[in-house]
C-alpha cells in the first residue's frame with residue numbers, strides 16, 4: 059500500500075493552519091484509496107519537534123522532524139532538497155503541499171528535482187486509476203479545469219481553505235531527519251521575516267473580509283473599516299489596487315487578479331467600483347455586500363445585497379448595528 | 387547585464403469565456419490576447435535594469451504557435467532587443483514540459499538573469515519559473531515584490547500571508563516577478579516601428595513527455611447578484627436582518 063506525503067508548513071516556529079489542511083488532505087486521500095500511511099515533514103529550529111504531536115492528531119502516522127538552528131526561517135533550497143530526498147526515498151503515490159506562498163515556492167522545486175509534474179492550487183483531490191484528479195480554477199477563476207496527472211509520485215498544492223482541517227486522532231511516530239543540504243551552503247539565503255500584525259486574522263483565513271476602495275477618499279478612513287472588522291470579531295481588512303497603488307494600504311492587502319484570492323463567508327465591498335481584476339480575487343465569496351454611491355457601479359451586479367450611498371456615512375452605522383447583533 | 391524574460395500569450399480576462407465543443411478548452415472565437423500580466427511586469431523590470439546600467443541585452447522568449455510572435459513583438463516594441471519563439475502546435479498545460487523546453491534554450495545563453503512572471507494568468511499554475519531554475523541548477527527567487535541588485539548579488543522580498551520575507555542570492559539567478567516592482571510601459575510609436583527590425587528567431591521546442599493535462603473545463607455557477615436593498619444609512623437595519631436570516635453570516 060503506497061503512502062501519502064504531507065508538508066507541514068511553519069512560520070517562526072509555529073505550525074500554520076495550512077499545515078493541518080495538507081495533513082488532513084493527505085489523510086483523506088489515503089483513507090479513500092484503501093489506506094496507507096501519512097508521512098509529514100516539518101522543518102525548523104530546535105523545538106519544532108513539539109509540533110509533531112498535533113500533526114498526529116490531524117492524521118499523520120509518521121512525522122519526520124528536521125531541526126537545525128540555521129533553519130529558523132524558511133530556506134527554499136534546504137527544504138526543497140530535504141523534501142525531495144524524503145519523497146524520493148519512500149513509497150509515496152502522492153505528496154501534498156499547500157498552495158500558500160511558501161508551498162508555491164517549494165513544491166515546483168521539489169517536483170523538478172524528482173523529474174515529475176505537479177497539480178497547482180487544487181480545490182479537490184482524488185485518485186482515479188493511475189491518475190490523480192483535481193479541480194483547479196483557471197483564467198482568474200472564470201473557468202474551472204479538471205486536471206489529471208499521471209506518474210508517481212504526484213505532487214499537488216492544495217488551495218488554502220479548500221480542505222478544512224479535521225482531526226483523525228492518530229498518534230504519530232516521530233523520526234528525526236537531517237537537512238539534505240547544509241544550510242550554510244544554500245545560495246538563496248533567508249535574511250529576514252517581516253511579521254505583520256499577528257493578532258490580526260489573515261485575509262485568506264478570515265470568515266469575513268471588509269474591503270475598501272478609492273471611494274474611501276483618504277487613508278485615515280480605513281479606520282472605519284477596521285472598526286467594522288473589529289465589530290465582527292472574525293474579520294480582516296482588504297483593499298483594491300487603486301488603494302495599494304496610493305500606498306494607503308500595503309500591497310499584501312490587495313485583493314484581485316494580481317493580489318490575493320479570498321473566498322470568505324461574507325465580503326463587504328466599500329467604495330469599490332468592481333473592476334474585473336478586483337472581482338477575480340473575491341468572486342467566489344459566499345455572500346457579497348456592496349456599498350457604493352454610484353447605483354451603476356459594476357460591483358452591484360455581483361452583490362447579493364447592495365446599498366447605494368456614502369460609505370463614510372453607512373459604515374459607522376453598520377458597525378454599531380453589527381455590535382448590537384453580536385450582543386444578542 | 388544579459389537578461390532573458392520568458393513571456394506567455396494569454397486571453398484577455400475581461401472576456402466572457404465559453405467552453406469549446408471538445409469540453410476541455412476555451413472557445414477561441416472572438417478572444418483577444420495579450421502578454422500575461424506578471425510577464426509584463428517582468429519585461430519592465432528587465433528594461434529598467436538595462437536602462438539603469440546604461441548597457442545590456444534583453445531577450446524575450448515565448449513557447450507556442452506562430453501567434454506568440456505578436457506577444458514577442460509587443461515586448462520588442464517596449465524595448466527588448468531580441469526575441470525567440472520556441473515553436474509548438476499548442477501550449478501544453480504541463481509546467482514541467484514547458485520548463486524543459488525553456489531550460490534547453492536558456493542553458494547555454496550566458497544570461498546573468500532569467501525572469502519569469504510569478505504566474506501565468508490563464509493556467510494559474512505558478513510552476514514554470516522555479517522548475518526551469520531547478521533544471522538549470524540556478525538559484526531561484528519566486529514572487530519577488532521588490533528587487534535590488536548590486537555587485538553580483540540580489541536582495542528580494544516575497545509577500546506571504548500577513549507577512550513578508552527578504553532573501554539574498556548571487557547572480558546568475560532565476561527570479562519570478564510579482565506585482566509591486568514596476569508597471570509595464572506602453573510601447574511608443576517609435577518602439578513599435580523599431581520592433582519590426584529587431585531579430586526574432588524561430589526554433590522548434592523540445593517538449594518531451596506530458597503528464598499533466600486538462601480533462602474537462604466548465605464555467606462556475608453564475609452569481610445571481612444585483613439586488614439593491616436600499617439607500618443610505620437607513621438601509622442598514624434591513625441589511626443586518628438579511629445577513630442574519632437569509633445569508634446566516636451574522
Ligand SMILES: Cc1cc2nc3c(=O)[nH]c(=O)nc-3n(C[C@H](O)[C@H](O)[C@H](O)COP(=O)(O)OP(=O)(O)OC[C@H]3O[C@@H](n4cnc5c(N)ncnc54)[C@H](O)[C@@H]3O)c2cc1C
Pocket residue numbers: 270271272273274297298299300301312313314315316317318328329330331332333334335336339349350351352355367368369370423
Ligand atoms: C494588469 C492589471 C491588474 C490589476 N489587478 C488588480 C487587482 O489585483 N486588484 C484590484 O483591486 N485591482 C486591480 N487592477 C485595477 C482595476 O482595474 C481597478 O482600477 C481597481 O480595482 C479600481 O479600484 P477601486 O474600485 O478602489 O477604484 P475606482 O474604480 O476608482 O472606484 C471607486 C468607487 O468608489 C465609489 N465611491 C466614491 N466615493 C464614494 C463614497 N463616498 N461612498 C461609496 N462609494 C464611493 C465610486 O462610485 C467608484 O465606484 C488591475 C489592473 C490591471 C490593468
Ligand SMILES: Nc1ncnc2c1ncn2[C@@H]1O[C@H](COP(=O)(O)O)[C@@H](O)[C@H]1O
Pocket residue numbers: 392393394395422424425447448449450477481484501502503504505506507509510511512513514515
Ligand atoms: N508558453 C510559455 N512561453 C514562455 N514562457 C512561459 C510560457 N508559459 C509560462 N511561461 C513563464 O512561466 C511563468 C509562470 O507560468 P505558469 O507556471 O504557467 O503559471 C509565466 O509567467 C511566464 O513567465
